[in-house]
Amino acid sequence: MATQTLLKGETTARRTTVFMKVLMASTGALFVFYVLMHMYGNLKIFAGAKAFDEYAEHLREMLVPILPYSGFLWLFRVLLVVALLVHAYAAFTLWSRANSARPQRYAVKSAAKGAARSKMMRWGGITLLTWLIFHLVQFTIAKVNFNGAFSAEALKIDGHASTGMLVVASFKLWWVVLIYLIALVALGMHLFHGVWSGAQTLGWTNSARSRKLAHTVAHLVAAVVVIGFAVPPLAILAGLVTGK
Amino acid sequence: MNLTLNIWRQDGPNAQGRMVTYQLADVSEHMSFLEMLDVLNEQLVEKGEEPIAFDSDCREGICGMCGLMINGKAHGPEVTTTCQLHMRSFHDGDTITIEPWRATAFPVLRDLVVDRSAFDRIIQSGGFISVNTGAAPESHSVPVPKAKADRAFESAKCIGCGACVAACPNAAGMLFMGAKVTHLGELPQGQPERWARVVKMVSQHDHEGFGGCTNTGACADACPKEIPLDVINQLNKDLLAAMRVRG
Numbered sequence A: 001m002a003t004q005t006l007l008k009g010e011t012t013a014r015r016t017t018v019f020m021k022v023l024m025a026s027t028g029a030l031f032v033f034y035v036l037m038h039m040y041g042n043l044k045i046f047a048g049a050k051a052f053d054e055y056a057e058h059l060r061e062m063l064v065p066i067l068p069y070s071g072f073l074w075l076f077r078v079l080l081v082v083a084l085l086v087h088a089y090a091a092f093t094l095w096s097r098a099n100s101a102r103p104q105r106y107a108v109k110s111a112a113k114g115a116a117r118s119k120m121m122r123w124g125g126i127t128l129l130t131w132l133i134f135h136l137v138q139f140t141i142a143k144v145n146f147n148g149a150f151s152a153e154a155l156k157i158d159g160h161a162s163t164g165m166l167v168v169a170s171f172k173l174w175w176v177v178l179i180y181l182i183a184l185v186a187l188g189m190h191l192f193h194g195v196w197s198g199a200q201t202l203g204w205t206n207s208a209r210s211r212k213l214a215h216t217v218a219h220l221v222a223a224v225v226v227i228g229f230a231v232p233p234l235a236i237l238a239g240l241v242t243g244k
Numbered sequence B: 001m002n003l004t005l006n007i008w009r010q011d012g013p014n015a016q017g018r019m020v021t022y023q024l025a026d027v028s029e030h031m032s033f034l035e036m037l038d039v040l041n042e043q044l045v046e047k048g049e050e051p052i053a054f055d056s057d058c059r060e061g062i063c064g065m066c067g068l069m070i071n072g073k074a075h076g077p078e079v080t081t082t083c084q085l086h087m088r089s090f091h092d093g094d095t096i097t098i099e100p101w102r103a104t105a106f107p108v109l110r111d112l113v114v115d116r117s118a119f120d121r122i123i124q125s126g127g128f129i130s131v132n133t134g135a136a137p138e139s140h141s142v143p144v145p146k147a148k149a150d151r152a153f154e155s156a157k158c159i160g161c162g163a164c165v166a167a168c169p170n171a172a173g174m175l176f177m178g179a180k181v182t183h184l185g186e187l188p189q190g191q192p193e194r195w196a197r198v199v200k201m202v203s204q205h206d207h208e209g210f211g212g213c214t215n216t217g218a219c220a221d222a223c224p225k226e227i228p229l230d231v232i233n234q235l236n237k238d239l240l241a242a243m244r245v246r247g
């Protein structure tokens, strides 16, 4: 039943659903920036595993000596994790709100794009979250090698364990590539709607021109990210990148 | 034409509802959708059954009372209100499923009738301008730029029917609110209360149990008055500005 009352007392913008969306849009914008940088960095694998490792090393030396070694990287990681918690918290809160806003469904399921888009964002988001945990364990936290054809020795360059070689070894397995392609489809769809949606949430789409622009940018970002991330794993699987 | 109608029947706000199937013969394609329901009701009364409760008032597309979910579409297949929908939009032998708006904030009162007073409370919370009563001021004393007047007018076309809520996958009332916020916010008379208005209206909206917006555009597609999606952008923009102005 509706509440049937007029809200009493002070109201604040920060406790509204629109503000939740603003949180989601601004953290989303940070992810978009990060994802584009990450994608660009991955392309380094075409210059060989050693160049890839050096690139990763540069990230640790960023802003040294103003910050200690790895300082910038850790600050950015903390920022991303906090942003992810905020983004996911807002997403789940609004999701459960939407469910209680319509407990009784329609008998005729509408074919409207609306329902599909919301489902795509929510289930796609969960797919991304699941994949993200796998991804971080695989390449950052535990550095797991699933490919038996590569010994621990083969993954070393100049006596040091090479992340670049780990990447090459991993994507020689079709099922690892498949997992990444599935995650990319989810990411692409998320960006396809999310970038446009974020622009609208932040109040940037007030004219017909800016609306069109937001849609175009959303489609472009989605395409660039999917293609940019998909190319290295596919090239490795096809044997075009050997690492050493 | 002959039709099969699946209609939601519910005896009261707390009663368990159910879909009931009716056969209706010899429907003229010149009838409006509501006239078709009137004919069905006459037959039900003749048989001693309870007629189907549905809302209507003006029957000319301006009051916003007549919203029905017809085959999963708010106000049916055309861009118009249910009262302005004609049976020529359907075919002989069609099955038509008719449901009430579904939203926690719009509880069903009986059959197809819902309580849309949540919209009234949103308006009461901030969808107004304050003026001193007395003689009407000279209308040309406050100039309004043409573009703003046009946008205000376009937004003022909202009739509060609730189709946007009904069509939204989150049952959000953002298009309705965006229309009011844009209508008043574009005009000089709307400025003094502008930043308080948006915060109060959205707060009341959330309090009523509507969902949050996901910018799908289902609302604007369903709106019989073709209120454009960008009014929601204006709403978001005003809320952000309100945070800066009011803290």
Ligand code: HEM
Residues within 6 Å of the ligand: A021, A022, A024, A025, A026, A027, A028, A029, A031, A032, A035, A084, A087, A088, A091, A092, A117, A118, A121, A122, A124, A125, A126, A128, A129, A190, A193, A194, A195, A197, A198, A199, A201, A202, B213, B214, B215
């Ligand atoms: C942890 C996993 C994630 C979950 C559960 C999640 C979930 C969601 C949900 C439910 C929405 C709202 C959709 C809507 O308003 O229609 C959303 C919006 C968004 N997401 Fe994510 N997401 C995740 C990760 C990401 C990532 C990795 C990115 C960037 C690459 C991203 C970028 C965005 C953007 C830009 C928006 C638009 C904000 C807005 O609608 O105003 N998200 N996310």
Ligand code: SF4
Residues within 6 Å of the ligand: B157, B158, B159, B160, B161, B162, B163, B164, B165, B175, B176, B179, B219, B222, B223, B224, B225, B226, B227
């Ligand atoms: S915005 Fe359109 S659909 Fe929503 S209440 Fe107003 S007229 Fe009806």
Ligand code: FES
Residues within 6 Å of the ligand: B055, B056, B057, B058, B059, B060, B061, B062, B063, B064, B065, B066, B067, B081, B082, B083, B084
């Ligand atoms: S009855 Fe008034 S708009 Fe349909």
